[in-house]
Amino acid sequence: MMLRSLALAAVLTGSSAFAQDIDCPPRMPKPLTTTRVPQLSGEGLESILTVSEGDVGDRQVVAVYERPMSDYIGPFGLDGSVEWTNNTTVARRMSIRLIVQLSDGIIPIIPEIHSGEVCWEPSTKRIITVVEQVVAAGETIEVPVMWEVVTRLEGQLADFNGDGWVDELDQTLLINALGTDNPLYDLNKDGIVDMMDMEIIFQAISDSWNDQIEANAGGGGVEENPIDPPVEITEEFNPLWESADEIIILTMNELPNDDVRGGHFIIPKVDWRLI
Amino acid sequence: MAVDLVKGDLGVEDDTGSGGAAAISASTYGYQSVNLSDGENWIIENPNSRWVVEMYRDGELVGTLATDSGNVGGNARVQPPDGSSQYGDGIWWSTLIKQDEFRVGDVWILYGWNDMGNFITAYPPNRT
Numbered sequence: 042m043m044l045r046s047l048a049l050a051a052v053l054t055g056s057s058a059f060a061q062d063i064d065c066p067p068r069m070p071k072p073l074t075t076t077r078v079p080q081l082s083g084e085g086l087e088s089i090l091t092v093s094e095g096d097v098g099d100r101q102v103v104a105v106y107e108r109p110m111s112d113y114i115g116p117f118g119l120d121g122s123v124e125w126t127n128n129t130t131v132a133r134r135m136s137i138r139l140i141v142q143l144s145d146g147i148i149p150i151i152p153e154i155h156s157g158e159v160c161w162e163p164s165t166k167r168i169i170t171v172v173e174q175v176v177a178a179g180e181t182i183e184v185p186v187m188w189e190v191v192t193r194l195e196g197q198l199a200d201f202n203g204d205g206w207v208d209e210l211d212q213t214l215l216i217n218a219l220g221t222d223n224p225l226y227d228l229n230k231d232g233i234v235d236m237m238d239m240e241i242i243f244q245a246i247s248d249s250w251n252d253q254i255e256a257n258a259g260g261g262g263v264e265e266n267p268i269d270p271p272v273e274i275t276e277e278f279n280p281l282w283e284s285a286d287e288i289i290i291l292t293m294n295e296l297p298n299d300d301v302r303g304g305h306f307i308i309p310k311v312d313w314r315l316i
Numbered sequence: 317m318a319v320d321l322v323k324g325d326l327g328v329e330d331d332t333g334s335g336g337a338a339a340i341s342a343s344t345y346g347y348q349s350v351n352l353s354d355g356e357n358w359i360i361e362n363p364n365s366r367w368v369v370e371m372y373r374d375g376e377l378v379g380t381l382a383t384d385s386g387n388v389g390g391n392a393r394v395q396p397p398d399g400s401s402q403y404g405d406g407i408w409w410s411t412l413i414k415q416d417e418f419r420v421g422d423v424w425i426l427y428g429w430n431d432m433g434n435f436i437t438a439y440p441p442n443r444t
């Protein structure tokens with residue numbers, strides 16, 4: 042059996058297309074067993090690791106890939122690999138269809154360079170990736186899979202850099218694209234990036250807003266500043282007791298003012314109840 | 317209330333007492349409690365478990381209580397979760413600061429040993 046690797050990697054380039062314009066291939070006949078595991082970092086949930094496996098006896102496929110959370114806005118990449126095994130006596134053209142579902146209200150902008158392998162299915166909110174490879178008899182092939190698109194809030198397509206704001210930075214990007222036919226900046230889809238598109242972005246400049254946790258809601262309590270944000274956990278445990286099998290730190294980040302009071306902010310979600 | 321599971325595999329979860337679902341309770345009867353859930357290596361209903369509870373305010377130690385505190389008497393100590401109808405799956409400890417004096421930023425740290433063999437025998441500790 043031979044193992045070899047083929048590169049199937051691409052990067053985001055300037056030429057792009059709105060994802061809604063790309064048709065997706067239909068579902069394939071053989072199902073995979075797919076497991077998606079959220080990955081944690083010090084700041085919380087950060088990405089999802091997916092493992093999909095299929096086995097029909099003499100042919101197997103395993104896809105392992107990681108991508109941001111479904112509600113992430115900005116550069117949105119998939120990075121992983123697909124390994125095919127063909128233990129039959131003939132060469133086979135093997136293909137796999139990978140699914141990344143986005144949250145409601147978020148859409149991808151897919152560069153044209155990925156249009157043959159990545160597409161968007163608006164009805165299901167899914168980015169579909171199709172990878173195909175001819176695998177010789179008795180061969181195992183591992184193919185890296187990597188792409189990067191940009192996700193945006195639906196209705197906020199003028200947020201070119203995906204930072205959540207339509208602002209001067211997006212205007213600068215559009216100015217740099219004036220006179221081109223780059224569909225990423227052609228907001229009115231008339232075939233050219235011009236002052237009409239600039240006018241659209243002027244009308245879409247983001248307002249701003251804010252909110253803070255009302256820590257003293259409900260009355261009572263002794264907190265001096267009721268709109269202070271929740272307290273971060275900064276305590277370290279006493280090294281005197283480090284032989285303990287269990288160490289749990291509880292931090293009061295919101296005063297319990299009612300008989301039944303909801304607290305939150307850090308997993309697990311718990312309540313503090315006065316009885 | 318923020319819960320940080322620093323070490324071990326026990327969880328904190330809601331129980332459903334008469335006052336409604338809550339994982340952490342402050343009782344006017346002089347107790348505060350946290351309801352725990354089983355870990356992979358520790359069944360929480362263990363009357364032989366040993367616990368120490370420390371409370372801090374502004375980084376200063378307010379007080380320390382332990383299951384077998386020698387410097388306190390009666391109920392002024394930590395009750396391990398024993399599965400009984402009275403204590404259930406919760407750790408109960410005597411109030412170090414009354415509930416109407418709580419401040420944002422107050423911290424309680426719970427240390428648990430699952431059997432006497434691992435427990436620090438010298439209590440109260442020498443803090444010098």
